[in-house]
Amino acid sequence: MKKIQLLALLILTSLSALAQVAKSPNGKIVARWDKNKLVVCYDGKMMTEISDFGLQTSDEDLTSLTFVNIFDGKEFEVNYDMIEGKKSHISKKGHGYSMLFHNAEGKKVEVALQMFNDGIAFRYETRFARPTVVKDEQTRYLIADGTRRWIQKYTDAYEQFFPLATDGNDANTHWGYPALVEPQQDAFALFTEANIESEHSASSLDNAGQRDQYRVTLGRSDKQVSGKWHSPWRVVMLGTLKDIVASTLVTDVSKPCEILNTKWIKPGVVSWIYWAYNHGSNDYNIIKKYVDMAVTLHLPYVLIDAEWDEMKDGYTIEDALKYSLSKGVKPIIWYNSTTGWIDGAPGPKYRLNDPEKREKEFAWCEKMGVSGVKIDFFDGDTQATMEYCIDLLKSAAKHHLLVNFHGATIPRGWQRTFPNLVSTEGVYGAEWYNNRGDLTSRAAAHNATLPFTRNVVGPMDYTPCTFSDSQHPHITTDAHELALTILFESSLQHLADRPESYLEPKRKVEQALFGYLPTTWDDTRLLAGYPGEYVVMARRKGQKWFIAGINGKDEKQTLKIDLKALNLPAENYILVTDAGKGLDLKSQIVNTHDLPAAVECSARGGFLIIPQGM
Structure with missing residues (x-):
């Protein structure tokens, strides 16, 4: 009898151990629960440890969670098409698991875990019996000192460099996504998140107190949630650099497209009025120059930037729009979100915040033949800002308007859910030649870092390809600058330089390329x-x-x-x-x-x- 009991105990122990291991479909990525940590490995190499699972809410203690088990789910397939991005059709397999935790009072908290061949994604899932505010999270990633990493310092607009470092930085402890690390030679991990919904704030990373522990920290939220609730997906891409660059994990776990008719969404190249003058969109004659450049180079769009509500010399924005449309060039116009930089910032302001005013403004845009809007200066990663962005995308779609977010957080999958989001800044781009001199000496290395970091997670409005100089000079070569139009993915690709630079007689190759340059891709390979x-x-x-x-x-x-x-x-x-x-x-x-x-x-x-x- 004792032998039978011992055998049964051994079988149960074996099954329990087996259930605490999750694997990708090809078996190369393994996540194993071990000593209060989820140890994540790629190709037999330890890449990171995820620990301290838990949430901070306004009236429930979900911070001290006890692990119960990992329950094996089932294999599933992801199949969808993208209008924009690095790949037009995505078809891949995943393996789903559920990690079960209890708090001190026995409340159940699940962590859904999805394993793919190019990484993992996980999110919290629970039910709140009464309204509560999710204040913060305590999930931590191990990035050991000595590990090579490329992470930007956190700012609301995500406009920083990704310098190579090998340890935590005592002078800065707040970091923005995406975070690329090389835990093992030729094996990389990229940390980010996906599928922000209206009740969520976005998150970032903080290693205050423990240099090698990077905690997921949430932006401000005052919104109460109740009933069934889940967090955004925390995403860790894993593999070689070729795997990281090709990964579509951010859109894989994001909500499918919510726009029924997408035939009006047309990517393309844009002539952009700003870089050469640091202003310019309040001058009708300058606008004409950029419209005419678009005609000569066969570009479908022109972007009329800030200050168009203060046109000079008796002209109005209506005059500029009519001229552009008469030349067969589709206009895009700029707005201040009026949530971030307001005092001292350019306009137009306060036209999009109120839902009724926003509908009226976007209806006017549609009536006037405007094809899209660039909306700038957002208030960081707060829940209110995330909800506002989603409202903007939905309202713009009703009026067939493309959207380009500037001075904003990085993409987190909205490009799949709302494909009228055709680009996002969230990058230290060519615009900074206007503002500071440090891009001159750092641009080449920075440009060679962005394809492995920022541009992996979604479209990036760097505004590339400047042959002449703005307020500060550039020292990258013309071939380098022209290459950026292909290296940097953005379904609206804004050409930053002045018309006379692009239209020089010697630039026949450049001019021809601009006329047929794709801005969306069927496949991408490093x-x-x-x-x-x-x-x-x-x-x-x-x-x-x-x-x-x-x-x-x-x-x-x-x-x-x-x-x-x-x-x-x-x-x-x-x-x-x-x-x-x-x-x-x-x-x-x-x-x-x-x-x-x-x-x-x-x-x-x-x-x-x-x-x-x-």
Whole structure:
């Protein structure tokens, strides 16, 4: 009898141990509960530990949770199409689990855990019997000292650099997503979140007190929730750099598209009025120059930026819109969200905050032929701001308006749920040549870091490709700048430079590219690269591949190009490289079979391989 009981105990112990391990469909990613921590491994290598599961609410103690077990769920499939982004169709498998916790009073809190071949996602799920406010979270990620990492300091607008570091920083303890780390050689983890809903605030990371423990910390919320509730998904992408760059985890776990008719959503390239003048959109004659540039370069859009409500010389915004439409160029106009920077900030202001005024304003936009709105200066990651952004997206969709959020938080999956969100700033971009001098010396390395960090999680309105100088000079080469239009994904790609720069007679290749440049992609592959040093990327539109690379260093560098996996069709390509002197570029027509296996780039240089016409 004792032998039978012992055997039964051993079987139960074995089953319990088995149930405490979660695996990705291909088995490469494993999450194992061990000593009050979820240990996450990739390819047999420990990548991070997730600990201190718990929530801080206004009237319930959910901070001291006791782990019960991991319950095996089932495999599932994710299949959906994207209008924008790095890939047009996503089809992949996942494996779902449920981690069960109890608080001191026996209340059940579940953590849904989804395992994919490119990472994991988890979220809290519980039920509140009475209204409560979710104040904060205590989930922590281990990022050990000595680990290479690229994380930006937290600011409301997510406009900071991603410098390489190897340990926590005592001078700063608040960090913004996404956070890229290399816990093991050639094995990376990228931390972010997804599926923010109207009752959520967004989160960031804080390692105050424990340098190697990065706590998920929530933005301010005063909203009461009750009944069934879940948090946003906490996302950890895992794998090689190629896996990280190609990952679609942020949209995989976000709500499906809520817009019934999306045929009116048309991505494209935009001429942007601001960078050259630091103003300009209150001047009708300057607006005309950018509309005319769009016509010459065959661009579908023009963006009329701030201060259009204060047009000079007797003109109005209606005059500018009529001129643009008469030339066949679709106008996009700017608004102040009137939640972040208000006093001293440009207008128009206070037109979108009230729902009735917003509907009236967007109805006017639709009537006047406006195709989209750029909305700027938001109040960080608060719940109120998240709800406001969602309301803006829904209202804009009713009036067939594209939306570009600036001075705003990074994308967290709304580009799937509301595909009229065509771009988001949330990046230290070319606009900063207007504001400070530090981008001049840091741009090359910064640009070679963004494809591995910020742009992984969603569209990025960097406003690239500046050949001339603004208030502060640039020292990246012309080939480097042109490569950014392919390396940086944004379904509205805003060209930042002045018309006379793009329209120089010597820029025939650049002008031709702008006319057929895709801004959304069917596939994206990292061919080679390392954050801050260099990047070589291939993006496909239809059957055509566009390849671009940049050198992030202040010295010459030869970039290898592995084209074997692309199966390029036999056709002519334009090979664009550094000219070898100054910042200029040179170009030549090359057949597929003669494409180089490597390109020597100047310091801060770049190259492109683009189809000869589309």
